[in-house]
Amino acid sequence: MAKYIRRDATAMATWDPVLYWYARAVGEMQQRNPDEDPTGWVYQARIHGVEKSRLTKDTRPGWNQCPHGGWFFLPWHRGYLWYFEKIVRAAIQQIATREGRIAPKDWALPYWNYARDPAGELPAFTSRALPAAFREPTMPEHPDGSGQQVPNPLYLPDAAVPEKDFWKKPHRGVGKNSAAEVVPYDEASPYCAMLRNLFSLPLGPPVPQPSFGSGNTGHDMPHYEKRGPGVLELTPHGMIHDGVAGWMGEVAGSARDPIFWLHHANIDRFWPAWLRRGDGRKNPNDQSWLTRKYTFFDEAGTMLTPTTEEVLTSAGDYEYQSLDSGTGEQPAVCARQLAPAEERVLVMSNPGHPLSLAGPTEVPLEAANDSSQTQDFLAGGAVPENGLILTVRGIRSNVPPGTPYRIYLNPPQGQGEGQGRPDDAYFVGWVSFFGSSEGEHHGNGDGNEFSYDITERVRQLQEQGMWAEGPVTVSLVPSTTIPSELAAGPHAPQPTIDRVTITTR
Numbered sequence: 001m002a003k004y005i006r007r008d009a010t011a012m013a014t015w016d017p018v019l020y021w022y023a024r025a026v027g028e029m030q031q032r033n034p035d036e037d038p039t040g041w042v043y044q045a046r047i048h049g050v051e052k053s054r055l056t057k058d059t060r061p062g063w064n065q066c067p068h069g070g071w072f073f074l075p076w077h078r079g080y081l082w083y084f085e086k087i088v089r090a091a092i093q094q095i096a097t098r099e100g101r102i103a104p105k106d107w108a109l110p111y112w113n114y115a116r117d118p119a120g121e122l123p124a125f126t127s128r129a130l131p132a133a134f135r136e137p138t139m140p141e142h143p144d145g146s147g148q149q150v151p152n153p154l155y156l157p158d159a160a161v162p163e164k165d166f167w168k169k170p171h172r173g174v175g176k177n178s179a180a181e182v183v184p185y186d187e188a189s190p191y192c193a194m195l196r197n198l199f200s201l202p203l204g205p206p207v208p209q210p211s212f213g214s215g216n217t218g219h220d221m222p223h224y225e226k227r228g229p230g231v232l233e234l235t236p237h238g239m240i241h242d243g244v245a246g247w248m249g250e251v252a253g254s255a256r257d258p259i260f261w262l263h264h265a266n267i268d269r270f271w272p273a274w275l276r277r278g279d280g281r282k283n284p285n286d287q288s289w290l291t292r293k294y295t296f297f298d299e300a301g302t303m304l305t306p307t308t309e310e311v312l313t314s315a316g317d318y319e320y321q322s323l324d325s326g327t328g329e330q331p332a333v334c335a336r337q338l339a340p341a342e343e344r345v346l347v348m349s350n351p352g353h354p355l356s357l358a359g360p361t362e363v364p365l366e367a368a369n370d371s372s373q374t375q376d377f378l379a380g381g382a383v384p385e386n387g388l389i390l391t392v393r394g395i396r397s398n399v400p401p402g403t404p405y406r407i408y409l410n411p412p413q414g415q416g417e418g419q420g421r422p423d424d425a426y427f428v429g430w431v432s433f434f435g436s437s438e439g440e441h442h443g444n445g446d447g448n449e450f451s452y453d454i455t456e457r458v459r460q461l462q463e464q465g466m467w468a469e470g471p472v473t474v475s476l477v478p479s480t481t482i483p484s485e486l487a488a489g490p491h492a493p494q495p496t497i498d499r500v501t502i503t504t505r
């Protein structure tokens with residue numbers, strides 16, 4: 001029997017003791033020295049990533065470690081959460097002792113079960129909105145709800161912040177502190193990730209079914225490897241980061257938003273839920289995965305260097321309230337995600353300058369050469385024998401735009417202006433900005449990149465008589481509408497892409 005139960009935050013009262021004590025502990029940790037105390041709030045967040053100004057200056061042990069785009073994504077974040085949970089639990093007891101209160105000794109990190117509510121008509125509150133305790137500027141002074149209202153450490157304002165103040169002003173994306181969903185169901189659901197039965201595939205040429213746990217990167221723990229995100233790491237992981245935006249939208253700052261930890265608890269929950277499905281689903285047993293060492297700190301501030309194997313065994317003292325609810329039973333639309341690779345380019349957008357994605361954007365594609373494959377594809381959508389791959393390259397934004405974008409292939413004119421849906425016949429996949437912003441670091445200056453297999457998509461459109469003759473276009477449409485006051489305001493985010501290509505192998 002597990003010692004600690006991690007519970008569903010979307011099924012709790014606003015100030016359930018779990019959330020009340022979490023808020024108090026966050027406030028306590030925020031008082032600690034960000035540079036000297038490894039149990040402090042900002043020190044803990046900097047273990048995930050540091051802001052650019054501190055990247056090479058005044059660094060501290062254990063900072064800037066989070067691996068994305070590789071098979072250490074899940075085990076590293078599991079260890080990170082587990083030690084953080086111990087620090088919070090200890091902080092709660094400190095506060096309780098000081099104030100002469102009784103606090104739960106078995107406090108465990110709750111999870112944000114965003115895919116709990118089905119798609120379609122939304123209830124007044126949806127699981128895909130931030131839990132109420134994160135949206136309210138104040139909280140009750142005492143755990144029983146009595147006393148004054150005091151500032152709530154779980155709250156970050158949702159505001160448009162000038163780029164130069166990005167790290168100075170805690171914030172989320174505009175409109176994200178409402179009871180509306182931060183992203184629609186298909187972006188929030190792990191359904192497609194749970195279907196994959198391989199943990200990792202070797203990085204390399206495109207493969208038709210990317211893995212659950214991101215790509216095999218050997219011993220390397222890439223901080224942000226654009227080639228390797230598996231299905232789970234993109235959907236829902238990156239989508240939720242995009243959807244909350246502000247600090248959550250950047251690798252460097254995301255762990256400073258208290259919702260980060262509940263988001264990653266939910267991502268961690270999908271892992272045992274996935275293993276339980278069987279049918280070949282298992283963890284890697286490669287030594288390079290099992291013996292990789294990480295650097296974390298315990299509640300006394302002592303540095304520890306557990307391996308993946310040790311993280312998997314020592315972090316066995318908790319269980320999730322449910323491995324069913326919101327873990328992908330309800331179907332979602334799946335994209336045919338690929339790991340990008342070099343291929344033969346058929347058509348591409350004009351590469352002269354970055355293309356603005358300020359709103360829904362139609363991108364015309366032109367012949368990249370005069371090969372017969374290119375001519376045949378442009379003339380009538382002829383599919384080469386080795387299939388077709390659509391790639392969006394150089395995805396970046398000065399600050400997180402507040403939404404992922406959906407990619408549609410050759411939709412009828414004007415489609416890009418309307419509200420696209422992922423079950424649309426022209427839907428191809430997603431563009432995510434998490435890890436792409438200018439304020440980011442660690443050598444991902446090329447921006448993000450995503451590839452999708454569109455072979456079947458083109459064939460289906462042709463069979464249904466929906467493939468329009470003439471110029472081929474791709475539409476990029478925000479998954480959630482960008483609030484007009486933000487789009488028209490002085491601090492509107494500036495998302496751009498370098499290029500869209502359609503290639504064959």
Ligand SMILES: [Cu+2]
Binds near residue numbers: 237254
């Ligand atoms: Cu994350």
